[in-house]
Amino acid sequence: MRLLLFLVFLVVPVLEVWLLIQVGSVIGGWQTVGLLAAAAVFGSWLMRREGRRAWRDLQESMRTGVLPERELADAALVLAGGLLLVTPGFFSDLVGLLCILPFTRPWARRLGGWFFERRVKRMAEASPYANLFPPQPGPAPSDARGGEPRAKVVHGEVIRDDTD
Template identity: 65%
Template structure:
């Protein structure tokens, strides 16, 4: 799954960016396209600065409030990723960068990225040699599916040999405050 995404990211996206730049340049002109890219970059830099400060303030407030800043860290990472995409020349990467940075689209991006990574972690856990440990019920032995009998059961009694007690004494330890 990751290899096709990398293929798209490094081969198809740059070709699509160049094609889109040529198409826009033919419609509005070359200098106007360069001017639009410059305006786009300036707007993106201003927005990254504003949203980065906002994310940093939210992170500080969460830490000062004594709670785990999960959402704030995620938002900061999305702002950094969006800023990186805005530095890349091209309209497709800028559109994705704005999608990651804008405060009203960031929650959607956060859900999409969390869904992607949760799916990826589940796939990696399923291929792991320790996969039965991740998916088993608390009462299930390793290598055994839930509801399956555990094999031969031997019933018995636990007899403790306490230091102060007699060997083969009570099956249950005495209470600490019990006299006698």
């Protein structure tokens, strides 16, 4: 994680400045500034459009009672992509477009899910409580509807002692 933060905060700005200098030397300084301003305006418009769509999908899933996993991930990607698009720089604009465009967002969602799953597993293994609940051998029992595996159900009787 430290290496990732190092890359983000040191290498990416250097890459952005290098790209700005390269583009500026090819098309000119004012044209580069105009291109960055146009990218920021386009990014704002695209973030507003895709943000509305993500919000509408989120509301629809909440109204139908479906767990909004994909919709929440899409909303987060639209927000992150929009912020990257209004940040000056061509590399950040490219990454922002990958996060915000509807046809590249599923790829970004899978990549983010893979990254966060690995991160959570690594944090859980490093936790002092990791040995309290060791994984059970064998397959987990599946849901009666054929869905996701669920925890083992222990049947019992609740006895209340209401002697107040």
